[in-house]
Amino acid sequence: MTNLFSSFDPSTTLFLPFNWLSTSLFLIFIPYSFWLIPTRASSLWKKVLITLHKEFKTLLGPTSLGSTFIFISIFSLILYNNFLGLFPYIFTSTSHLSLTLALALPLWVSFMIYGWINNTIHMLAHLVPQGTPPLLMPFMVCIETISNMIRPGTLAVRLAANMIAGHLLLTLLGNTGQKIPLSFMFILLTTQILLLILESAVSIIQAYVFAVLSSLYSSEVT
Template sequence: MMTNLFSVFDPTSSLLTNWVSLISGLIIIPLSFWLVPSRSNVIWNGILKKLDQEFSMLLGPSKMGAPLLLISLFVFIFYNNFLGLFPYIFTATSHLAVSLGLALPLWLSFMLFSWIKETTHALAHLVPLGTPPALMPFMVLIELVSNMIRPITLSVRLAANMIAGHLLLTLLGNQGSGANFITLPLILISQILLLILEFSVAIIQSYVFATLTTLYASE
């Protein structure tokens, strides 16, 4: 039995899988063993090509192998968000240890590359174009703070959105045991609608995480 409402986000309280859900999504990726690709392969390859075009457009001409990394990031987050919708499977992306572990190394690599290889452009980026001279010191501080909190905002946004939807599903699910014949259909309909909304959130949040990472890299 659940000890408290937030124990659903404790990896030690999951009955079937906890941190195993991080890599269990790899078995869902469609593989091609035939000369003629299946419908799932066609859909999957279409999604990957669309993401590659999107990230390549955001990164610009000097993209190198970055779109492949960002597509892998999107797929990894999406599968973990999606697997968390199944009962008794721990949602790894709702844990800050995972979301911050994804955001911090990427942000740190971008910062180190920009300050080591492009020091002049990195310094110029701290002062927006057209800033009055009197406001330049304050703008430098603001830009530094905004750059420093980027991995925190990325990770907290992902974890908070996953937690919020799962909490609503848990709260509604706990009401089902004491419901009567009138309120039970309403609870079931609400649960189905929330589940559809959570599936949309799983896609949107993975796309937002990958897109913001792409924008930070392009800067």
Template sequence: MMTNLFSSFDPTTMLNTSMNWVSTITILMFLPSMYWLIPSRMNMIWIKIMSTLHLEFKILISSPIKGNTLILISLFSFILVNNFMGMFPYIFTSTSHMILTLSLALPLWLSFMIYGWLNNTIHMLAHLVPQGTPPILMPFMVCIETISNIIRPGTLAIRLSANMIAGHLLMTLLGNTGPSLSMLMLNLLIISQILLLILEMAVSVIQSYVFTVLSTLYSSEVN
């Protein structure tokens, strides 16, 4: 039984261990090996989604390196699967923790920055001063652009985790009021919970897409 509103986000709530982190790779147990060998409807739909993402990321990156979109598509798939896994009852939502979201955003940002400053130093310095900035404001713009660049991995991680926490907390708060409601209000509560669940599924897709697209845009700035 939950003793705290945030207990559902505690990795040790249900099993008294940190084994709930296994939910991040649980989806691999439910994918049969034949899924990868024989084309099915689900397989064809997923291939279509990946092809669309590949074309979009290819336009955003505009880099001649082949296969660089596969990393971003894998990142999108990983976040999307973990967001959806959190929709099921009694399954730990790993993407609601900063330790996971920051571990995804920080290595990407660091790799982009290291690559950019080592190979395109002048281009990276030019990004610190937007075009058309008056000379008197250039020192302030350098400070502002530097700070905004440094906080990028934090904003990516907080955006994903905060959106996943907000929906789950709202559904938990509404669900806790169920025993004290009348039959009519209980029916309305169930309908609202179903609508919230649909909204959370949409948020799961949108947040994984936003995370990946922003990472793609950050990588395009270092070229």
């Protein structure tokens, strides 16, 4: 089991582990968006960003005032890191809680600080759902408080666990390729290709889920 999870270890230890530099690899794609002649890829990416902007604006309401760009940036960062992690010899930083918690925790803390300072009554009203019997109100306050406190943890664990699960399955199937007969090699390659397609879809879905849930948490405090 130690060898199985070793692919997720940041192995280099000189000052800062160099594996984490893979998190900034997405920066090499940014200059292409400033070309005077747009390409098909840049046009497609702009359409995706415009669609995300409209959706986040709907979730956040008319008073969003540009805050949609925060969630679009988070979506882009997670999406690029998820995709780049599918390539060989590139460290998947989104499979570690140290990165996912570093994204989720500051967002949640900032939402809580803003909500409790500016909309205290609104935040208190969220602790007791409408129509709750008076006898159950203390229990509902405890339940709502706990569910609110674990939000950054669920955001971080969801993203990291999905990335780890897919990579582990690919690693397990890849390690069996040395021991199976050639007659089964076609089945193994087909399965690996299908899993890579599935992991590509999971990379998009998990980035989208993280950004949408963050925007929903933001809309609750305004």
